[in-house]
Structures are given as structure tokens and as C-alpha cells.
Amino acid sequence: MQAKPGEAPPFDRRFRAKSKSHEGATQEGGREGGGGGVGGEMAAERDIDDLPRNAANYTALTPLWFLERAALAHPARASVVHGAVRYTWADTYRRCRRLASALARRSVAHGSTVAVIAPNIPAIYEAHFGVPMAGAVVNCVNIRLNAPTVAFLLEHSSAEVVMVDQEFFSLAEDSLRIIADQKKCSFKKPLVIVIGDHTCDPSALQDALRTGAIEYEKFLETGDPEFAWKPPQDEWKSIALGYTSGTTSSPKGVVLHHRGAYLMSLSGALVWKMNDGAVYLWTLPMFHCNGWCYTWTLAAICGTSICLRQVTAKAIFSAIANQGVTHFCGAPVVLNTIINAPPVDTILPLPRVVDVMTAGAAPPPSVLAAMSKLGFRVSHTYGLSETYGPSTVCAWKPEWDILPDDERARLQSRQGIRYVGLEGLDVVDPKSMAPVPADGSTLGEIVMRGNAVMKGYLKNPKANAEAFENGWFHSGDLGVRHPDGYIEVKDRAKDIIISGGENISSLEVEKAVYMHPAVLEASVVARADEQWGESPCAFVTLKDGVDSSDEAAMAANVIKFCRERLPGYWVPKSVVFGPLPKTATGKIKKHELRAKAKELGPVRKSRM
Numbered sequence: 001m002q003a004k005p006g007e008a009p010p011f012d013r014r015f016r017a018k019s020k021s022h023e024g025a026t027q028e029g030g031r032e033g034g035g036g037g038v039g040g041e042m043a044a045e046r047d048i049d050d051l052p053r054n055a056a057n058y059t060a061l062t063p064l065w066f067l068e069r070a071a072l073a074h075p076a077r078a079s080v081v082h083g084a085v086r087y088t089w090a091d092t093y094r095r096c097r098r099l100a101s102a103l104a105r106r107s108v109a110h111g112s113t114v115a116v117i118a119p120n121i122p123a124i125y126e127a128h129f130g131v132p133m134a135g136a137v138v139n140c141v142n143i144r145l146n147a148p149t150v151a152f153l154l155e156h157s158s159a160e161v162v163m164v165d166q167e168f169f170s171l172a173e174d175s176l177r178i179i180a181d182q183k184k185c186s187f188k189k190p191l192v193i194v195i196g197d198h199t200c201d202p203s204a205l206q207d208a209l210r211t212g213a214i215e216y217e218k219f220l221e222t223g224d225p226e227f228a229w230k231p232p233q234d235e236w237k238s239i240a241l242g243y244t245s246g247t248t249s250s251p252k253g254v255v256l257h258h259r260g261a262y263l264m265s266l267s268g269a270l271v272w273k274m275n276d277g278a279v280y281l282w283t284l285p286m287f288h289c290n291g292w293c294y295t296w297t298l299a300a301i302c303g304t305s306i307c308l309r310q311v312t313a314k315a316i317f318s319a320i321a322n323q324g325v326t327h328f329c330g331a332p333v334v335l336n337t338i339i340n341a342p343p344v345d346t347i348l349p350l351p352r353v354v355d356v357m358t359a360g361a362a363p364p365p366s367v368l369a370a371m372s373k374l375g376f377r378v379s380h381t382y383g384l385s386e387t388y389g390p391s392t393v394c395a396w397k398p399e400w401d402i403l404p405d406d407e408r409a410r411l412q413s414r415q416g417i418r419y420v421g422l423e424g425l426d427v428v429d430p431k432s433m434a435p436v437p438a439d440g441s442t443l444g445e446i447v448m449r450g451n452a453v454m455k456g457y458l459k460n461p462k463a464n465a466e467a468f469e470n471g472w473f474h475s476g477d478l479g480v481r482h483p484d485g486y487i488e489v490k491d492r493a494k495d496i497i498i499s500g501g502e503n504i505s506s507l508e509v510e511k512a513v514y515m516h517p518a519v520l521e522a523s524v525v526a527r528a529d530e531q532w533g534e535s536p537c538a539f540v541t542l543k544d545g546v547d548s549s550d551e552a553a554m555a556a557n558v559i560k561f562c563r564e565r566l567p568g569y570w571v572p573k574s575v576v577f578g579p580l581p582k583t584a585t586g587k588i589k590k591h592e593l594r595a596k597a598k599e600l601g602p603v604r605k606s607r608m
């Protein structure tokens with residue numbers, strides 16, 4: 001057999017060539033430093049690092065391969081379950097290939113962006129594979145944004161296709177109308193695909209279809225279920241775009257690559273000891289940072305996704321009891337909902353240990369302790385949209401098992417050590433970049449570097465220059481390093497309270513307020529103070545059934561409670577009761593609370 005020019009030699013020739021070089025290496029006695037004992041072709045490859053990459057030993061990393069493998073390994077196993085709909089891994093692979101093919105037929109390709117506006121339903125899961133299988137970038141949009149903000153995102157990302165759940169169709173239409181009004185004749189309307197949901201009112205779907213939008217299932221029918229999708233040539237190609245929720249500034253478009261998505265989805269399984277066959281409940285929105293990469297992890301481990309349109313304690317307990325849920329993620333606010341659920345909504349004891357990953361905000365130790373009492377095994381992670389979700393995990397040590405509950409919760413409320421998929425994590429003085437001492441008290445900025453850091457912000461060179469200054473990604477979070485190397489977030493730089501020139505960690509004050517038995521939720525921000533410049537102002541939601549008729553007495557009680565636990569100047573000087581404004585991911589909108597604190601005016605000297 002003769003190989004054509006440019007083709008690999010046939011197997012028998014390659015085998016002989018390999019034997020010969022092996023023989024040669026033995027005769028020459030291996031590598032020599034500097035000089036050449038072997039000549040010709042072999043001299044070029046004499047160094048252990050000189051062996052070249054080729055199609056057989058190097059390919060771009062992408063999580064898309066996980067899906068192909070899942071369909072091969074467990075074609076009949078449930079992949080995605082939503083109410084009465086149950087897809088298998090074979091179904092999901094075919095549906096994703098159809099989606100990719102249908103998009104490709106509409107000229108969606110490399111460089112295109114497909115926006116998805118949907119809660120946790122099968123179509124948004126499928127978009128995580130189908131869109132990049134067409135070579136395009138998936139941009140999942142926060143469903144709680146208003147039309148002007150969605151218009152900004154769709155315009156900024158140049159979305160060519162908008163896939164929208166039937167309940168959010170008018171949001172998409174209003175947003176597109178805003179763009180059309182702004183751009184006038186230069187506006188090219190994206191292809192709008194409306195996703196019907198059997199668990200919702202069918203009339204909303206009919207209304208959407210009357211506007212000319214194409215229905216998702218019909219759109220899939222235009223695609224080929226055997227579509228020969230191509231992986232990216234280069235793992236640096238973008239797979240996803242996600243906008244920060246704008247809790248600290250206007251939304252920025254975070255661009256993620258295939259390589260990072262691959263590494264982080266596998267890291268997510270490792271860190272959480274998540275194995276083949278896990279049943280994962282989608283309490284965390286998939287639109288938030290691609291569900292911290294668990295969208296792709298679930299294909300890697302051939303797990304099952306249980307969709308949830310609306311997160312309630314009742315729905316969570318019911319899914320645990322009836323659908324075999326083993327894992328779910330949620331911001332601390334979700335954990336709080338669980339521990340404060342009325343007994344009628346809970347199913348206790350739990351039928352099995354359920355693993356919960358929390359991040360997005362600092363979980364108060366009291367919340368962690370209450371969750372483990374209920375039988376949940378909580379893993380605490382910390383990260384940002386810019387780091388594909390989690391960057392750190394508070395890795396559990398067996399020696400903590402024997403500690404008292406409160407101590408365990410205190411240790412666990414720290415953010416921990418770097419994720420297995422992240423190469424660099426430090427807490428530094430932001431000016432000198434020198435690491436802070438591991439004393440548990442010197443404050444510095446948390447910085448990250450490695451393959452689990454975003455490519456950058458879309459069309460925002462100024463923000464990129466700031467974010468990547470000095471070769472690190474600057475998180476904007478302030479933290480400390482403990483003697484055991486674990487880091488602890490103390491505040492966002494913008495949230496820190498400066499009273500009489502001293503820093504007060506709003507998170508530490510919140511931890512104390514949370515311990516008050518009448519408190520359901522708390523958030524602490526700076527309020528102007530005539531004497532100290534700023535002082536802590538606590539915004540508090542009381543538990544159901546707490547008598548709050550005398551707010552002044554309750555505020556005094558909360559302040560007294562904190563005085564027993566905190567340094568004097570950390571104690572909130574004002575307490576305001578009421579519901580707390582939250583983002584779609586359950587974060588408390590501190591900027592709104594700061595605005596409210598501003599409306600209250602400064603704390604007067606006479607009140608000291």
C-alpha cells in the first residue's frame with residue numbers, strides 16, 4: 001500500500017517506522033545534551049518536547065463532545081425532564097443537531113450570536129449545545145430584565161436569532177421595537193423563534209405565533225437530526241456570551257471560550273464529586289453564567305436535568321421526593337427559602353443526602369448550619385460571571401467533622417481555595433500586587449488568573465484594560481487569607497463601609513444580623529453619618545408571624561443583639577424593615593438599598 005502525498009502512511013508502514021525509531025533510540029542510548037547522536041529526521045525530534053502536534057494527538061477542547069458521548073453511553077437514560085416531557089440522551093443529541101442544522105441553514109455560523117430568553121426549560125439546555133454546534137455563540141439573557149435593558153443587550157451582542165419562551169415573548173418584541181425605533185432603516189430584525197411550553201397557558205403561544213414568529217419545534221423540524229456538526233478548530237473560539245447583572249455597574253458582556261467551558265464543566269463534577277447518573281435540579285437559572293457550567297457537566301457525567309420554571313421550597317422538596325434529585329445549586333437566598341419553608345411544603349427527613357452548591361453571595365454561617373441540620377450537604381463556592389462561575393471552593397476537611405455545628409458553619413462560610421480548573425488565585429494589595437499576609441485580617445483584592453478566566457468583555461477595551469491590569473483578573477472583591485490558606489470574602493470594594501476611617505465589612509455585620517431569631521433576610525449598606533462619615537444601615541425582612549407592630553422597639557432589639565456580638569462601631573445605627581430587592585439570581589440589590597439609605601439622610605450626631 002502506498003500513501004498519497006499528504007496522507008498518513010498505512011498502518012503497517014507506520015508500525016515498522018515506529019519499531020525502527022524505538023530501535024534507534026536504544027542503540028544511541030537516548031538523548032544527548034547539546035550535540036547530535038542521531039541524524040536527519042530524528043535530530044529534529046530529539047528533545048522530549050519536540051514531538052509535534054498532529055490530528056491524532058491534539059484537538060481543541062470543547063464540551064460539545066460530552067453530548068455525543070452521552071448519547072452513545074446512555075441513549076435511553078433521561079437527559080432532560082420537564083413536567084410530562086422526558087427526553088433521553090439520544091433525543092437530546094438529535095434535537096441539538098437539528099437545532100444546529102436549522103440555524104446553519106439560516107446562515108448562522110462562526111461569529112453569529114444567538115440570544116435565548118427563557119427560564120429553565122429544555123430548549124435553553126439544548127441551546128448550550130445546538131448553538132455552538134453551528135459554530136455560533138449562545139447568549140442567555142436574564143429574564144427579569146426590562147425591555148430597554150434587553151434591547152441594549154440584543155443590540156450590543158448583534159443577536160441574529162432570538163429564541164424566546166412564550167411567557168417572555170412580549171419582552172422580546174418590546175425590546176426589538178426599541179432597537180427598531182433607534183436604528184430606523186438600518187434595523188434588520190433577528191429571526192424570532194418562540195418556545196412553547198406545555199406547562200403554560202397555550203393562548204400566549206398562539207398570540208406569539210400570530211405575529212409571524214416561528215415555533216421552536218417547527219424550527220427544529222427544518223434541521224437534520226444527523227447533522228455533521230464540526231467542533232471548533234481552535235479552543236479559544238467563543239462558546240458563550242453572558243451579561244453581568246449590573247449590580248455594580250452597567251451590564252458588561254462576558255465572553256467565554258470552549259477551552260474554559262470544557263475545563264470548568266469537568267472541574268465542577270470533580271469538586272462536587274458528581275458522578276455518572278446524578279439527578280440535578282435546575283434551581284439555578286441556566287441563563288446565569290451557563291448554570292455555572294453545569295449545563296455541560298451534566299452531559300459529561302450522563303446525568304439527568306430536572307427543569308424548574310419557578311423556584312419554591314415546595315417544588316424543591318417535591319422534586320427531591322419524586323424525581324430522585326441528588327444535586328442542586330442555589331444562591332444563599334434559595335437556602336434561606338428552604339430553611340424557612342412552612343412544614344406543609346417540606347418533605348423531611350430527606351430520602352437521601354442531597355448535595356447543594358451555594359454561591360453568588362456570602363452564605364451566613366447560620367444558614368449553612370440550618371441546612372446541614374435538615375440533611376443537606378452544602379458545598380460553598382465563590383466566583384463571578386467572568387470566571388465561568390465558581391473560582392474557589394471551601395474544600396471540606398475530614399477533621400472538621402468532629403467540630404461543633406457553629407464552628408463547622410463558620411469555617412465553611414469562608415470561600416476557600418482555588419478551583420481545580422483555575423491556576424491562580426491570590427489576595428493582593430491592589431497597588432503593589434503584593435500578596436497580603438495569611439493573617440485572616442489584612443484586607444486585599446481577590447485576583448484570579450488561568451484558563452477559567454473569561455476572554456474579556458465584548459466591545460469594551462477600557463473595562464478589559466482595568467480588569468486584566470498587571471496580568472491578573474481583578475474581581476473587585478475584598479478578602480483576607482487565613483493561616484490555613486483559605487480565603488474569605490469580606491466585601492465588594494463598592495460595598496465596604498468606611499466609618500471614622502476604619503473599614504467595616506458589610507458581610508460580617510450581615511452575619512450577626514442573620515443570627516437574630518426574628519430575621520429572615522438582611523442586607524447592610526453604608527449610610528451617611530454626620531460624625532463618622534458612614535455607618536452601617538441594616539435592611540431587614542422579618543420572618544412570618546413575627547410581631548412587627550412596634551418597628552422602633554424591634555429595631556432597638558436588633559441593634560442590642562448586634563452590640564452583644566460585634567465591635568461597637570460595626571453595630572448598625574439604623575434598621576429598616578421590609579422586603580429586600582433582588583436580582584434574578586437571588587442577589588440583594590445593594591445599590592437600591594444604598595439609594596434608600598441616601599433618602600434617609602445622614603445619621604445625626606445627636607443619635608450617637
Ligand SMILES: Nc1ncnc2c1ncn2[C@@H]1O[C@H](COP(=O)(O)OP(=O)(O)OP(=O)(O)O)[C@@H](O)[C@H]1O
Binds near residue numbers: 380384477492
Ligand atoms: N460565595 C460567595 N461569597 C461572597 N460573595 C460571593 C460569593 N459568590 C459570588 N459572590 C459575589 O458575587 C459576585 C459575582 O457575581 P456575578 O458575576 O453574578 O455578577 P453580578 O453581581 O451579578 O453583576 P455585576 O458584576 O454587574 O455586579 C462576586 O464578585 C462576589 O461579590
